[in-house]
Amino acid sequence: MLEIVNSPLFGISLSVFAFQAGLFINKKLKNPLANPLVIAMLLIIAVLLLFDIPLDAYEEGSSVIYMFITPVTAVLALSIYRQRDVLRQAFFPVVLGTLAGALAALSSVVVTCNLLGLDRTILASLLSKSVTTPIAIALTEQFGGLPALTIASTLISGVAGNLLAPVLAKLFGIKDAVAHGVGIGACSHALGTSKALEIGGVQGAMSSISLSFSALWTVLLAPLFF
Amino acid sequence: MASMKYLIQLALIFGLCLVGDVISLVLPFTLPSSVISMLLILVLLFSGLLKEHSIAESADFMLKNMTFFFIPPVVGILRYSSLVQSIWWQLLVVNLISLFACFAASSWTVVLVQFVQKKIGEKQHA
Numbered sequence: 001m002l003e004i005v006n007s008p009l010f011g012i013s014l015s016v017f018a019f020q021a022g023l024f025i026n027k028k029l030k031n032p033l034a035n036p037l038v039i040a041m042l043l044i045i046a047v048l049l050l051f052d053i054p055l056d057a058y059e060e061g062s063s064v065i066y067m068f069i070t071p072v073t074a075v076l077a078l079s080i081y082r083q084r085d086v087l088r089q090a091f092f093p094v095v096l097g098t099l100a101g102a103l104a105a106l107s108s109v110v111v112t113c114n115l116l117g118l119d120r121t122i123l124a125s126l127l128s129k130s131v132t133t134p135i136a137i138a139l140t141e142q143f144g145g146l147p148a149l150t151i152a153s154t155l156i157s158g159v160a161g162n163l164l165a166p167v168l169a170k171l172f173g174i175k176d177a178v179a180h181g182v183g184i185g186a187c188s189h190a191l192g193t194s195k196a197l198e199i200g201g202v203q204g205a206m207s208s209i210s211l212s213f214s215a216l217w218t219v220l221l222a223p224l225f226f
Numbered sequence: 227m228a229s230m231k232y233l234i235q236l237a238l239i240f241g242l243c244l245v246g247d248v249i250s251l252v253l254p255f256t257l258p259s260s261v262i263s264m265l266l267i268l269v270l271l272f273s274g275l276l277k278e279h280s281i282a283e284s285a286d287f288m289l290k291n292m293t294f295f296f297i298p299p300v301v302g303i304l305r306y307s308s309l310v311q312s313i314w315w316q317l318l319v320v321n322l323i324s325l326f327a328c329f330a331a332s333s334w335t336v337v338l339v340q341f342v343q344k345k346i347g348e349k350q351h352a
Binding site for chain 2: 015016018019036037040041044045048055058059062063065066068069070071072073074075076077078079080081082084090092093094096097098099100101102103104105107108109112113116118126129130133134135137138139146147148149151152153155156157160161164169172174176178179180182183184186187188190194210212214215216219
């Protein structure tokens with residue numbers, strides 16, 4: 001048994017099947033709370049605990065999938081390139097909107113961490129949580145934080161943004177599609193962007209551009225807040 | 227040879243990411259290699275040195291299944307489950323407050339900048 005689970009093929013196939021199950025359940029339930037990523041996570045953890053399989057064995061395979069994180073982020077360039085006409089029209093609003101969003105995200109994390117009396121290691125781990133996971137992890141490692149807390153936080157932000165995207169627009173009185181998309185991408189990266197694509201083409205396009213610009217602003221500005 | 231196309235596209239994307247890695251090592255400041263690779267591909271696409279069709283199919287495969295690639299780090303939280311559990315409500319509070327602040331600041335700024343641009347445009351036409 002141990003030989004089988006120690007093969008990289010085990011972790012890869014378990015991840016693929018768990019994600020497929022997540023997509024299937026999400027389609028059936030039509031409930032945004034039934035997030036495919038969350039379902040896949042719960043299924044994999046359940047399998048590991050049920051059969052007493054060590055996390056190290058799973059990571060033999062999952063590290064192969066994780067290797068794709070950099071290329072996956074890099075090819076977001078293609079999605080921006082394809083939306084170059086929209087970007088040309090809304091260039092300044094997007095650049096300044098994402099700058100304001102990054103400043104608000106960074107300063108609100110610093111303020112709330114201080115109010116809750118959390119130590120600097122935790123602040124270092126949460127500072128970059130609004131941006132896409134690979135960049136958030138890179139920044140956390142740079143500041144000496146704990147990547148696990150960063151991943152938990154980017155997940156909370158992403159899933160919450162995905163769930164709340166329609167509500168947020170109503171709550172803050174946003175009627176403009178460009179503004180809505182930029183807001184979603186700035187606060188909840190790729191996970192929120194997948195929801196923005198469902199709301200509308202313009203929202204999806206703006207959210208993709210916004211998550212890229214937000215990542216850039218955060219990389220440049222985060223050191224000032226730590 | 228058509229079946230090789232996707233592998234060649236994948237190798238091209240990987241190669242560009244390796245160039246991004248090298249640039250990231252040489253730069254005097256810290257910028258994640260994924261961001262550098264994204265900017266590199268963007269510059270190459272806009273300059274016409276890299277054609278969309280040279281990477282399109284493999285890139286779309288990754289973009290359409292983007293969430294899948296985030297499973298490993300998410301499951302990896304298991305290793306630190308006691309740490310996350312010990313401060314779960316603080317994590318929730320910090321994240322939700324920051325989410326609202328970030329959404330409000332970015333979307334309102336977009337509305338404001340568009341309003342200012344419109345006013346400037348009207349002035350020039352008048």
